[in-house]
Amino acid sequence: MKPRKIRKLLVANRGEIALRVMRTARALGIATVAVYSDADRAAAHVGAAGEAIAIGPSEPAQSYLNIAAIIAAARAAGADAIHPGYGFLSERPEFARTAAENDLLFIGPPPEVMAALGDKVAARRIAVKAGAPVVPGVETGDLASARKFAERAGFPILVKAAAGGGGRGMRVVAEAGALEAALEAASREAQAAFGDGRVFLEKYLARPRHVEIQLVADRHGEVVALGERDCSIQRRHQKIIEESPAPGFSSATRARMVEAALNLARAAGYQNAGTAEFLLDGEEFYFLEVNARLQVEHPVTELRFGCDLVAEQLRIAEGERVRAPDAPRGAALECRINAEDPEYDFRPATGRVIGLTLPSGPGVRVDTHLEPGAEISPFYDSLAAKLVAYGADREAARTRMIAALDEFALLGPRTNAALLRDIIASEAFARADLSTRFLEEHLPRWRPDEHIMRAALIAAALAADGRIGSVAGGGFAGANGAKANSRPSPWTALAGFEAWGRR
Amino acid sequence: MRFKRAEGGKVFAVEISACDGKTLRASIDGEEITGEIETTADGGAILRFDGRRIRINGARGRKSILVAAGPASFEFAPVEGRVGGAHHGLAAVEIAAPMPGKVLRVMVAEGDVVAAGQGLVVLEAMKMETTIAAESDATVRKIRVSAGAAVEHGQVLIEFSPAPANPSTGESQAQAR
Numbered sequence: 001m002k003p004r005k006i007r008k009l010l011v012a013n014r015g016e017i018a019l020r021v022m023r024t025a026r027a028l029g030i031a032t033v034a035v036y037s038d039a040d041r042a043a044a045h046v047g048a049a050g051e052a053i054a055i056g057p058s059e060p061a062q063s064y065l066n067i068a069a070i071i072a073a074a075r076a077a078g079a080d081a082i083h084p085g086y087g088f089l090s091e092r093p094e095f096a097r098t099a100a101e102n103d104l105l106f107i108g109p110p111p112e113v114m115a116a117l118g119d120k121v122a123a124r125r126i127a128v129k130a131g132a133p134v135v136p137g138v139e140t141g142d143l144a145s146a147r148k149f150a151e152r153a154g155f156p157i158l159v160k161a162a163a164g165g166g167g168r169g170m171r172v173v174a175e176a177g178a179l180e181a182a183l184e185a186a187s188r189e190a191q192a193a194f195g196d197g198r199v200f201l202e203k204y205l206a207r208p209r210h211v212e213i214q215l216v217a218d219r220h221g222e223v224v225a226l227g228e229r230d231c232s233i234q235r236r237h238q239k240i241i242e243e244s245p246a247p248g249f250s251s252a253t254r255a256r257m258v259e260a261a262l263n264l265a266r267a268a269g270y271q272n273a274g275t276a277e278f279l280l281d282g283e284e285f286y287f288l289e290v291n292a293r294l295q296v297e298h299p300v301t302e303l304r305f306g307c308d309l310v311a312e313q314l315r316i317a318e319g320e321r322v323r324a325p326d327a328p329r330g331a332a333l334e335c336r337i338n339a340e341d342p343e344y345d346f347r348p349a350t351g352r353v354i355g356l357t358l359p360s361g362p363g364v365r366v367d368t369h370l371e372p373g374a375e376i377s378p379f380y381d382s383l384a385a386k387l388v389a390y391g392a393d394r395e396a397a398r399t400r401m402i403a404a405l406d407e408f409a410l411l412g413p414r415t416n417a418a419l420l421r422d423i424i425a426s427e428a429f430a431r432a433d434l435s436t437r438f439l440e441e442h443l444p445r446w447r448p449d450e451h452i453m454r455a456a457l458i459a460a461a462l463a464a465d466g467r468i469g470s471v472a473g474g475g476f477a478g479a480n481g482a483k484a485n486s487r488p489s490p491w492t493a494l495a496g497f498e499a500w501g502r503r
Numbered sequence: 504m505r506f507k508r509a510e511g512g513k514v515f516a517v518e519i520s521a522c523d524g525k526t527l528r529a530s531i532d533g534e535e536i537t538g539e540i541e542t543t544a545d546g547g548a549i550l551r552f553d554g555r556r557i558r559i560n561g562a563r564g565r566k567s568i569l570v571a572a573g574p575a576s577f578e579f580a581p582v583e584g585r586v587g588g589a590h591h592g593l594a595a596v597e598i599a600a601p602m603p604g605k606v607l608r609v610m611v612a613e614g615d616v617v618a619a620g621q622g623l624v625v626l627e628a629m630k631m632e633t634t635i636a637a638e639s640d641a642t643v644r645k646i647r648v649s650a651g652a653a654v655e656h657g658q659v660l661i662e663f664s665p666a667p668a669n670p671s672t673g674e675s676q677a678q679a680r
Contacts, residue, residue: 168631189632236631341601344510345636348629350602350656354562354569355545378603378628411560411571414510418575448575454536455550455557456572458529460506460579461517463561463568468548 006030006081006105006314010074011045012095013085014064015369016386017294018045021083024310033077035070037063039377044369051077058379064088067095071102081105081317083310087381090293091118107317109217109271109292117268117290121162121200127287130267132260135279135286141183141199150179153203159183161190162198167237169193172204207435208279210234210288211246213261214301215274216312218322223265225258226301226309226325232434233423235346240416241423242297243333244304246280247394247432253283264290273298273313296336296383299365303332303390331394333401335420337368337408338382342419342446350378355411359404363390363397376413384415394432398424418448509567509578510601512638527552547571597662598635600654604628608650611661615643624648624660641665 009025010033011018022032022045034049039058046052053073056063063069065088074082082099084090084107093111100106108114117123121139128134138149141159150157150173159182161169169190171182183199191197209232217223230246231239246254261276268290275295277288298309305325316322339349353374358366368385370376376384387404391397405421423429428442435441448456462468507514521528527540527550538552547560562569570577604626611623622634623643641663648660 185632192627341510344601345633347633348602348631350628355547355560355571357545357558380629382629405574408574409558409560409571410576411562411569412576414576414578415574418573421574448572451553451555451557452572452575454531454552455559456570456575456577457506457515457517457531457579458519458527458536458550459548459559459561459570459572460568460577461504461519461529462522462548462559463563463570464504464506464581465519466563467519467522468542468559468561469546469563 008079010079017085083107130263132287135202137202156204158204159186163194163196211280212277217270299388300332304328331397335387337385339376339413342416349413351413353412357409359407505582506579606652
């Protein structure tokens with residue numbers, strides 16, 4: 001494809017990442033097009049775009065995963081490029097291919113590279129060829145070979161989806177009796193999430209850290225690494241806290257990991273922004289997977305390197321060369337605030353956001369699509385906001401993050417914000433005792449502290465009496481006369497909740 | 504005033520005995536709390552007690568009260584006086600869907616004796632499988648959903664009667680293992 005300037009960008013995503021991408025496009029003078037499902041008619045990304053096109057029902061399969069509808073929207077709007085964000089279609093080779101066939105510049109790697117890396121089994125083979133160490137494993141999910149591998153490697157064993165990501169289709173198997181059920185469950189979850197039920201097995205490392213390398217590659221064969229991110233703090237195999245640099249990471253190990261990541265990217269013919277993920281066990285590391293897209297946690301790298309990764313993605317897609325990054329400075333930390341219940345197995349929480357207070361100030365960045373009145377719907381993932389703190393060193397970033405989490409308040413569905421605060425403030429996190437088992441080791445059966453619990457009960461009693469509560473003027477619930485595509489006013493936002501002033 | 508937590512169903516007794524000017528006096532399950540309160544422009548308040556400061560806010564719904572306390576959020580249901588008494592804090596008599604979703608599996612049958620923590624129903628929502636577990640020992644009286652069904656937030660999944668008070672409950676079996 002010939003180099004060309006992007007004039008109009010369609011963002012094939014929703015939520016905070018759609019807003020994030022549009023911000024950069026706007027700053028670069030590129031027109032923006034949003035797509036939205038029925039559930040997202042009033043979502044923030046719709047209002048933020050220059051134009052917005054409905055693509056179907058709320059079910060992701062019929063809207064944000066509907067390639068034909070999104071390509072049709074891009075053509076109708078006269079867009080010349082598509083940014084897929086993360087999740088949804090971002091790593092679907094057929095989406096990238098269909099975009100190219102319709103003369104739309106796809107912001108990401110070429111479809112065949114994506115296909116090779118998106119299949120975790122194929123990606124493992126590329127890694128081995130590029131000389132990157134991999135976790136001992138077996139490329140099959142059938143029970144007999146699984147049993148054989150388990151006998152050889154010993155339990156626990158990890159079952160993973162070949163097409164997987166984000167912890168879905170993943171199961172830890174502690175003993176032989178649980179193997180069959182785990183294979184079935186992982187395969188079913190993978191089939192539902194990715195339309196591909198293939199699974200494979202790996203030896204389960206007891207106490208690894210998750211460390212990843214940010215890569216940016218151009219179509220002229222040049223690849224650069226923008227340092228690492230430690231994403232060890234996870235729940236249900238999904239990251240909730242990420243930071244850069246990785247604390248206690250020796251420069252020798254870092255150099256070896258960066259080298260492995262660069263070799264991998266070159267071997268795969270990688271282009272655009274991507275991330276090579278590794279498990280770190282002492283000074284040993286093992287290749288996990290390549291995420292062929294922008295990561296949720298990319299702001300951590302942006303703050304340290306003073307760069308805009310979306311701008312780099314767009315430049316590279318236009319055919320320009322990668323730029324050598326500036327030397328990184330300081331330390332950055334990200335917390336993912338999810339709408340979920342940290343006291344009950346992190347089950348998703350849904351509902352309307354009645355009130356929202358976001359932190360700000362020096363070294364604090366908040367990426368969110370939420371505002372009072374926004375609906376957290378059951379159709380999409382539970383990420384509510386990303387809080388990012390920067391400081392001259394890790395301790396400065398950490399204390400800033402504590403202050404930022406103390407400023408954060410959400411009246412509405414439950415979130416993990418209080419848990420995140422307790423993690424960041426914990427002695428174990430302060431001394432960087434990081435591993436993917438951090439939560440079970442340091443904060444098992446977490447409950448909000450007694451002070452918060454008491455304050456919450458007092459608040460409930462005061463709210464029941466009408467002594468405190470969202471002030472909703474002469475509010476009236478449910479202004480249904482409003483046109484379907486309009487954004488909710490603060491008053492309609494309170495529909496279902498009684499509005500009252502202070503008495 | 505009694506409040507039941509929407510999650511877990513634990514019941515707390517809260518009384519506000521004074522809330523005038525800056526003084527706040529409350530009791531939670533009989534324990535006295537004295538502190539200061541200042542209202543804020545957004546309708547919430549700042550509480551100071553136990554040497555700490557915390558921001559609160561609330562919204563009263565038809566069936567529940569939403570609360571923000573510091574970075575944490577909660578949902579409480581006011582409990583009428585007559586519902587309390589001997590029964591309060593004991594087993595929930597039914598278990599409801601904590602979020603809208605699809606029933607993937609029902610793991611128990613009517614008449615089963617279940618132990619606290621035992622998985623009952625697997626729901627799929629937000630692309631994740633979530634196991635709904637028993638909050639206390641009980642006997643399954645009626646199953647109100649089946650695999651494949653779409654459920655709304657708050658829809659009753661399973662009704663219980665209290666577990667038989669003999670040593671053969673699921674929990675004691677689990678302990679004996």
